[in-house]
Amino acid sequence: MGRPRKPYFRKSDNSWVSRFGGRYVKLAKGRENKAEAFRKFHELELAERISPNPDAVNLTVAGVIEAYLESARTRCAPSTFAQRKQYLQLFAEAHGWRRVNDSDCKPLHLTSWLDSHPEWKSAWSRATITNIVQRPFNWAVQQRLVTANPFRGVASSTGMPRRPMTDEEFEKLLAAIEGKKFKNGPSPADRFREMLTFLRHTGARPGEASVLKWDQVDLAAGCALFREHKTAKTLRVPKPRVIVFDEAVKALLAAIRERGDPGDHVFLTYRLTPWHRSTLSQRIVRARRKAKIPEDVKLYGLRHAFGTRAITSGVDIKTAAELMGHNSTRMTEHYVHLAGQRAHLAAAMRRVNDPGPGS
Secondary structure: OOOOOOOOEEEOOOOOEEEEEEEEEEEEEOOHHHHHHHHHHHHHHHHHHOOOOOOOOOOOOHHHHHHHHHHHHOOOOHHHHHHHHHHHHHHHHHHOOOEEEOOOOOOOHHHHHHHHHOOOOOOHHHHHHHHHHHHHHHHHOOOOOOOOOOOOOEEEEEEEEOOOOOOHHHHHHHHHHOOOOOOOOOHHHHHHHHHHHHHHHHHOHHHHHHHHHHHHOOOOOOOOEEOOOOOHHHOOOOOOOOEEEHHHHHHHHHHHHHOOOOOEOOOOOOOOOOOOOHHHHHHHHHHHHHHHHOOOOOOHHHHHHHHHHHHHHHOHHHHHHHHHHOOOHHHHHHHOOOHOHHHHHHHHHHHHOOOOOOO
């Protein structure tokens, strides 16, 4: 009979170690950290019991999620992977011990888990999170790790599409942005206005603008080039994402470059750090309340507004898709909200019914 597994101290690298999955795992550094080593050891033992090897006949929820994340790590953009991992870890904490093929998992478990998070109050958020949790189990079916997705059938309405931000709302938002005044250099308010102006004029995703670096910008050509981007891995033949600049954006970027901020990123906070999606959202909320404009005025509404303006000004759908970085026109049709553009539709109806001379 073999000796029971337990932590032991290895003098060669001054660490507590033990074997898991056929390899040695460091539990804690330093002989004095024995308690921490045993705590980590028991955590790993518990994880091993509830999350067996992916080759096991009956995987747990945590096992499916772990196997999926390992596969998705190289296939997803870093921001997409981080978002999925965040919600999947929460779900695994609640139901990770359940066996997938033993009727131990039911759609009710996903539904009740969603209901236990009232902070996910919008239909859009619930639909997004539901889709994220469904993904590992659909993937596991394709890989023949499990016989069926036990949470299939749970669906959330996406609600009304997020609408475009109007020109009036944009101007009120800019006017309401507040911040400290700096003697030297732009204020926090100025830096936020620069970001919003860029988003409005280019239709770029907020995430794209946040990570934009100077080596991706070609002011002479009037564009920015992303070789790695959100949709690159979904294309059979990957192509770069090109963000085209108008004259206003060229002037804006030239002015930012002229002031010589440190670092590689184009847009920086007043702390001279790159913007993050959550930071941008927080600033939008504060400015929206100050401006007393509706709560459905969102940061992404600038991108929707760009797509809508493109269509209503006569840009064909394929060109609009290229400008917005979509792989197909189907997504572009989803983003532009023509249903609310009454003036545009009325003008189109007049052209249909009164085509003019020579028709």
